[in-house]
Amino acid sequence: MKSTALDFDHLIEALAQAHGALRAQAVKAVNVSLTLRNWLFGYYIREYEQSGADRSIYGERLLETLAQRLQQMGLQRIEARELRRYRQFYLAYPQIRQTLSAKLPGLQIRETPPPESDLPAVSPQLLLERLSFSHFVELLQLDNAPQRTFYEVEALRGHWSVRELKRQIATQYFQRSALSTDKAAVATLAHADAERASPQQVIRDPYVFEFLGLKSHEVVTEGQLEDALLDKLQAFLLELGHGFCFEARQQRLRIGGEHFFVDLVFYHRVLKCHVLIELKNDAFSHEHLGQLNAYVSYYKQHQMTEGDQPPVGILLCTRKNQELVEYALAGMSNQLFVSRYQVQLPGKEQMAAFLHRAVQELEGGSE
Template sequence: MNFDYLIQNITTTDKVLHTEAAKAINKALTARNWLIGLYIVEFEQNGEDRAKYGKKLLENLAKKLNSKGLSFRNLKLFRQFYLEFPQLSEPIKLYLVSQSSTLKLSNSIGQSLIAQLQVVDSQLNTLKPQQIFDGLSYTHLTELLHIKEPLKRTFYEMECIKGVWTHRELQRQIHSLYFERMGLSAQPEKLATLVQNKNIPATPIDLIKDEHIFEFLGLSHQLLEESTLENALLDHLQEFMLELGNGFCLEARQKRILIGEEYYYLDLLFYHKILKCQILIDLKVEKFNHAHAGQMTTYLNYFKETQMTEGDNPPIGILLVTEKDKALVHFATAGNDNLLVSNYQLYLPTKEQLEEFIEKEMKLLE
């Protein structure tokens, strides 16, 4: 065995087992959430004291369970997940049998699973349940829950598995009306090839890099895989803002925001004691595009409507976008007309200060 062969063996083993570990976590998460959905539906239909809890069942459950991963919102989602994907009973049953040394099911639950085995829509060219269980993570499946048309859902299931899409890529293709474009295209095969060739397949890190996995494993979102560059910039940016003085108070880092049914994360959140407002800072280690400004505007509108208290002024947003040899700084300050420009100049860092900071940090981190 030569040195190159040793490198090849280690690299291949590392990559394969990383992938298998990621898939194992995703399968466990999918099985857990589907089973919790089953338990809830079973209780709603056959529970001895189901009438006692009624519409408050999920709220009471969340309160008693008292776990971040078993919140009211998640329990509601698990229930919907079970009802929308009954065909997963067979692969989940087989999965649980394979895990029998660590998890034993009661007879009643086992019977419920067996009763669901044949629930498959034979009228459609559907994927086999095992293909769905093996090929799609729980996060993918929750995205597909919003698609009620069976043929359309099956289309995205197949394309996602075939292209090894990340959750974000699946979301992007749904939002770009890929299914509808295929129906209108004169050359659907070429469109499919074009879409799949443009996609970057998911890596093992991509497979586990989402909020559901972190909640399932009981980890903090701040442990989420990020580039060394981005982490270092945020560390120093936090120090830079606080060292400016002038009333900056750090409220949160990686502030989690729930808008509709989706979570977003704001890099840094400050409160300014003199300006009497929150200051939102988002760092993008890439070239500026209009989507960044749109996202910051959404954050500002959210904080203005839900987070302002009596006496507060509307929030201020600062969006920092970096390039290797250049710093572009874009201010998104929508809705802050009542704050005097002089106050901005006096108490906030100037564009020049921020540009100088980023250029300096980028050089130090090269």
């Protein structure tokens, strides 16, 4: 059979298809290796904690000491917090051992029984191939195993991006589905406009870059984004010229024996009150507002001096194309003062517009 000669347009199409297919395969391979490495880190840490010959030397400082030594060896994203996350990952997903043993048959890994559950387990191979480690980071925040399995299945069904998984968890898709008599309708609605994962998103994942030892100014981690937004927000409020006086950043409060940190603290010399600002780089939740109210109440009780008005809290939640601003007042009943603060402080629309512009600028204007 005579083959048809390629014309130039078909040549371009063939090369683009080859590039796309093999790039996607490479991304998948890197992602699987990264996830397995993190699981293995968690496994070894747990094994050492339980039976390490000299574990008593390090005690509660084990992870901090371990992180420091690994950083000296050049490993990226190795902080005590991340090591705790890897240990949690191993404990939550012991079944990944099956895949790791198949890929690295020389490793001697003790078998750990999976957590008890009435739900059918999702194949570890499928989880590894279709979910990035950033997906697992979101899933690990769910203590309820059935709830975590539910989101695993839905994320696989919908090919959800990490951002979409976060959104579905934040909007309590699991709870809404459990309470609904028409679960199919809830699922259809949840998946209708869901953002699907793409190879580009995985390539830009900070975990992947740091695993490969690469640097890129295009990659902005959530923590870096929040820091940059706080920088811009601080400058924005001071430039308004409405009486904002900067006091503190990451102000530590001790409440009920625990330490908490307020993102930004200003004193407003016109309103004669403290202004506390909390920035959340995710969707609004009542827990966020409750946390801010606790900070405002603390300042009212411990920081107000003679002549001060009650403090004001501003909660900022931001994602691309979605900004929300909420104010929290510490028991204000004086309507005159409420009207006054609404004139002196930036309005919700003004703050939302600022956040939208700032996020776009920091993320390169991409949507």
